[in-house]
Amino acid sequence: MKKTASAVWQGGLKDGKGQISTESGALKSNPYGFNTRFEGQPGTNPEELIGAAHAGCFSMALSMILGGANLTADRIDTIAEVTLDKVGDGFEITAVHLILKAKVPGASEEQFKELANKAKEGCPVSKVLKGAKISLDATLVS
Numbered sequence: 001m002k003k004t005a006s007a008v009w010q011g012g013l014k015d016g017k018g019q020i021s022t023e024s025g026a027l028k029s030n031p032y033g034f035n036t037r038f039e040g041q042p043g044t045n046p047e048e049l050i051g052a053a054h055a056g057c058f059s060m061a062l063s064m065i066l067g068g069a070n071l072t073a074d075r076i077d078t079i080a081e082v083t084l085d086k087v088g089d090g091f092e093i094t095a096v097h098l099i100l101k102a103k104v105p106g107a108s109e110e111q112f113k114e115l116a117n118k119a120k121e122g123c124p125v126s127k128v129l130k131g132a133k134i135s136l137d138a139t140l141v142s
Contacts, residue, residue: 006027007032019042046094047093054096061123065115066104072102075141083132097131098127112140126136 005027009018019029027044036043055078066073083095100116107115116138120126126134 008111014058020049040110047084049080050093050129052095052130053106054098054123055084056099057123057125058098060080062100062102062116062119065119065122066107069107069111069115071107071115074105076100076102090123093129093132095135096129098134098136100136100138101141102138107140109140 002117004023005020006022007018009016009019009021014034016033018032020032021028021030033041033043034044035041037045037047053131058080059076059078062076062078063073077100079099080094081097081099083097084091085094087094102112102116105111116136120134120136
């Protein structure tokens with residue numbers, strides 16, 4: 001299976017503008033640039049897109065792992081905080097912190113945390129980001 005996304009960039013780093021699109025059409029010519037990445041202007045940036053991908057992938061992986069334990073979540077809410085740090089002459093994604101709140105009837109706190117950590121380690125996006133520190137706060141909601 002292959003999925004594609006594309007980016008078009010015009011101009012210099014600080015004055016240039018870009019657009020990001022996905023094959024599915026979920027993103028279609030969404031603007032991004034230096035100002036949206038580093039100055040908080042409206043538009044997207046690569047780090048929040050990686051965060052969205054990680055949160056979505058982790059949530060699906062957790063659902064699968066819960067199913068393997070004969071559990072089904074009523075709700076899984078995941079936030080991914082992506083850290084971009086200056087390292088040497090450039091920048092690096094150094095960490096992703098996953099914040100999970102889930103309602104899983106029948107799960108004990110210990111079982112839930114064990115399964116959530118298994119999802120954190122096994123999700124394909126976690127694997128591709130293994131150079132970054134990936135942490136998890138998991139809260140079982142009753």
